[in-house]
Amino acid sequence: MPRTGERGGPQTRARISEVATRLFLDRGFDMVTVAEIAREAGVSSVTVFNHFPRKEDLLLDRTVDAVELLRSAVRDRAPGVDVLASLRDVALGLVDTRHALSGVKDGSIPFFRTVAASPALVARVREIASDLQRTLAEELERDPAFEGDGGLLAAFFIAGYGTVLVETARRLMGGEPPSAVADDHRARLERLFDALRGGVC
Structure with a gap:
């Protein structure tokens, strides 16, 4: 079973991006792991990488x-x-x-x-x-x-x-x-x- 909120496509992507951006701006890009972002967003690390192939693209998402x-x-x-x-x-x-x-x-x-x-x-x-x-x-x-x-x-x-x-x-x-x-x-x-x-x- 997917974790909470793993479905939804664009909504999931937007939530992951919002969480990642907040953590990066608060603590610095190199101090935040993808696993932390996934946990905070309520998804798996695999789901994060399904939406953002690179960690850098979590912030540079435009x-x-x-x-x-x-x-x-x-x-x-x-x-x-x-x-x-x-x-x-x-x-x-x-x-x-x-x-x-x-x-x-x-x-x-x-x-x-x-x-x-x-x-x-x-x-x-x-x-x-x-x-x-x-x-x-x-x-x-x-x-x-x-x-x-x-x-x-x-x-x-x-x-x-x-x-x-x-x-x-x-x-x-x-x-x-x-x-x-x-x-x-x-x-x-x-x-x-x-x-x-x-x-x-």
Whole structure:
């Protein structure tokens, strides 16, 4: 028999993620075991790994959302809208809504500190960035309306977006006012897209 709450799919996944995030932020990523998370969430360790193949993904659980946003920016853009404009709208939309992927969501500082303190999480972030770059490049290569160099655009966009995020995290952890950091974050994204427009597309 499954333990309490092991069924339910998305609800089980959400509960595991919530418990894991709370424990990681309270105690640090490396100080919490998957067995502890499973026990706190009322599931087995096997169930945890069924939903999250890697321990790191218990905290970095927005990768699927990021992939879908990139794919949608390419596939679902309106006729006459080029890829760079679509990516810009998505990126700035995340900032304006303070989405978790924007880097400026309220309460993000404990998350940033937890990631920065764990070499395993930092390494996983880099792997995710590489996966996102590959995803975007593949989407661009399949898009008959895109005439630029998809590999270069994907590389520059993901690297640039990551650079903006890292600087924003550094400033927030340094105690700068969140509203000022968010305004500068948006301005730096605008500069990123201006540079991409002038140099890649």
